[in-house]
Amino acid sequence: MSMFNAPKGIPEYYPPESARFLAVRDTLGEAARRAGYGYIELPLFEDTALFARGVGESTDVVTKEMYTFPDQGGRSITLRPEGTAGVIRSVIEHGLDRGQLPLKLYYSGAFFRYERPQAGRYRQLQQVGVEAIGVDDPALDAEVIAVADEGYRRLGLTGHRIELTSLGDSTCRPEYRVKLQEFLRGLPLDEETRRRVELNPLRVLDDKRPEVQEMVADAPLMADHLSEQAAEHYESVKAHLRDLGVPFTENPRLVRGLDYYTKTTFEFVHDGLGAQSGIGGGGRYDGLMADLGGSELSGVGFGLGLDRTVLACEVEGVSVGDETRCDVYCVPLGEQGKRRLVSIAGQLRAAGLRVDVSYGGKGLKGAMKAADRSGARYALVLGDRDLEADSVQLKELATGEQRSVSLEDVVEQVRTVLAR
Known part of the structure; x- marks a missing residue:
């Protein structure tokens, strides 16, 4: 038995299954790149105050889930629980907002939250995210949602849906907050939930306990109290999504777990995942940059969960990622054959091919089993007799067909057969 185990609630990806994870990450990132988003690499940890101020001191993320x-x-340091606050901090620090706007960035990597581990809910979660900063344009909100949807569809997913709402703006949210608090104060809520009513009443609407959901069923909704400007913005977002051919479902009860969201808010849901059905989400955040000491610029973005997307692919039976380790597997028979095949393997890799070699002096039978397990299409077998003939045996593993190839021409010959 192993002396050590991975920390509780941390998923690990290793071959061959890790190929699926890489394909999900790269496909979602490629959707962002095609829309003009440039990559930003962020620190894994930041000053704790950044998240307390940026995410919201009353949120569950800050009060219960941060690794601090x-x-x-x-200095008080926190492993990043989400990506947006770090991106905005970097934009302010490096003056990235002084160039062409909108500033369009995407990122990927690990984030950390102390939660009760279960399928799809981990303490180290992997995400791909985008942020479009500096322009308050409903068309940009629609683009962000469409980029995420395109990424999921390029993976082959069809079982997801988009839930959409508006959380209003600075002119209508205060009045709505008062109305919601008045309603919630009249309910027989427990003491902790009552404290939440005073700090962040919207979060009460997101309480998953059935008894709380029943009590708030008749609560006033933000969607019914939007200002004229916020309502126009929301209608425009929906119109742009229809023009883009992106289907959505309106959910006026949708609440995100972070305080900075305003106006457009959305979530990608996959019902095949059970309780942890959210596979991604995001929205607009008009005041976050100013709250963190920057200029009065708005932004919109998303974070897509790679772990849950991998699970969604499994649920739908979607095959993504090439699980084969190599194209060609080299089988040397003897030390002289090994020296030559190791050299040939280097040449093939330089030509852009994936190549592995049988190390450790395996016999022919064991080496060919390893070749089959590698997923390679071809094997190169080189023994003493082949060396004397200045040739190597090229074997197609699926059919067993084998032919002799000149050592001088082997790189070109292999590239030719693999191109077919």
């Missing part, structure tokens, strides 16, 4: 610790200099 003092470093050796006594």
